[in-house]
Amino acid sequence: MTFQKEPPHKHGAVGRSAIVLVNLGTPDEPTRSAVRRYLKQFLSDPRVVEIPRAVWWFILNLIILPFRSGQSAKKYASIWTAEGSPLRSNTAAQALGLRAALGERGHEELTVAMAMRYGSPSLPDVLAKLKADGADRVLVLPAYPQYSGTTTGSIYDAVFQHYGSVRNIPELRFVRNYHDHEGYIRALRDSVLNHWEQHGQPEKLVMSFHGVPKRTLMLGDPYHCECLKTARLLAAALKLKPDQYLVTFQSRFGKAEWLQPYTAPTVAQLARDGVRKLDVICPGFTSDCLETLEEISMEVRHDFESNGGREFHYIPCLNESPAWIAALAEIAEQHIIGWPTQLPPSARELLKKEAESGRAKALELGAAD
Known part of the structure; x- marks a missing residue:
């Protein structure tokens, strides 16, 4: 078996913790060809469609994709925004909000990334980048409150498949559901x-x-x-x-x-x-x-x-509403207990002093003006 090339090892390097917020996915553009690529990946997942593969191949490639791609593209075009796909822009905003909320809770040493199960940014690509950036602890946080094998289960499959070709696998944790959180x-x-x-x-x-x-x-x-x-x-x-x-x-x-x-x-x-x-x-x-x-x-x-x-x-959905971002931070925090995501008190005190010094200098400059 051939494993992916490992990033260069640095002795003494401190590993980082990361959270990956994973949503279903979206086409890159509201066009027939882009929607066709997306639907093919989505509907080829045996978790999504439990029909014998040979039979489903003919149905998918000869009936569904040729006819449904154009229809779906028109629907996507009707909701597309200046920022692109609403699903992607909303999920990206949630990831940014989650990072800020966790930072306010003291988890400074933490990376938050967004990924899609189908389409881009793809989950394998995001996991590979986190590893290259030094993350050796990864929490996978699906955007699905209710567990289903067709959604959360499929994310698990993608994570395990990716790490099946990785020699040095990080510590992994998963959020299964939060339907009653x-x-x-x-x-x-x-x-x-x-x-x-x-x-x-x-x-x-x-x-x-x-x-x-x-x-x-x-x-x-x-x-x-x-x-x-x-x-x-x-x-x-x-x-x-x-x-x-x-x-x-x-x-x-x-x-x-x-x-x-x-x-x-x-x-x-x-x-x-x-x-x-x-x-x-x-x-x-x-x-x-x-x-x-x-x-x-x-x-x-x-x-x-x-x-x-x-x-x-x-x-509307919860999107990046303050109440939801706070809840998302609570859910994530409950699953990273024990991970070194906070700066030591000495480093935090130093940052605090530097921030106070910066504010003082800014006030002095303002007074001088």
Whole structure:
């Protein structure tokens, strides 16, 4: 077996700790060719599609990619911003916020990087760069609050596959889930309450989670149960009665049965039943993306309004809200216990004195001017 070349060893060098915030991924551009590359990587993952490989190869390459790539590219174009992909820009902002929040908590000796499971910056590339930069302790933090083999499990696969060709493997830790973490639930609660303060409370709140095939639940995947627990805790934090909210699942693909109830037909039926004001939130997504900005805020909105609904509000994802960044720092901090991520007291005191000296000089210069 051939291993990757190790970076030059420096005697006496102090290893660093790193956190990798990993999201699903996004095309590099909202074009047919870029979307095709992204979908091919995504849908070729056996964790995502559990169909015999030979059969799935023909379906994917001869049916799905030729026809779906162009359709998906148009949808991506409808949400693309000046900064590019919303998912990438939101996740990058979260990584920066997480680094700042951990620094404020005293974890100065810590690197925070962003990676994508599919697309770029790729998880293997980010892990390789961290190693080259001297990181010998790595915490992998998925952007998925609820565990599923199709998401978090796939990240684990990618990490293990990468280090399968590395001779000197760093110490690894993984965050499995945080679907019931107090900080996460608190951030969701604050997001909803802030929205209601501006727009008023709706007749119904729909909590829409990403869908997965029903067979995954039957085979032991905990995702469905963790989604329901998140919804139950959020409803309790908002003091909602059972008839004031619903849990649904979106983004069906193919003809097989997926987790139900499905978001789009449920919302359409609510409108036909006389619900005039509806809010939808997607707790399973921590960053706004195609599935929230296009599928929910555009398509599902249309389904609601075309069936008689009058006022539809999509409540944005947590993105880089202060409450979520604080919660993310809590989650990360709980998983790096014991790692030397803080400067020794002597070094911290020296930095403090240097900062105070710098401020004093700045004041002196200001007075002189």
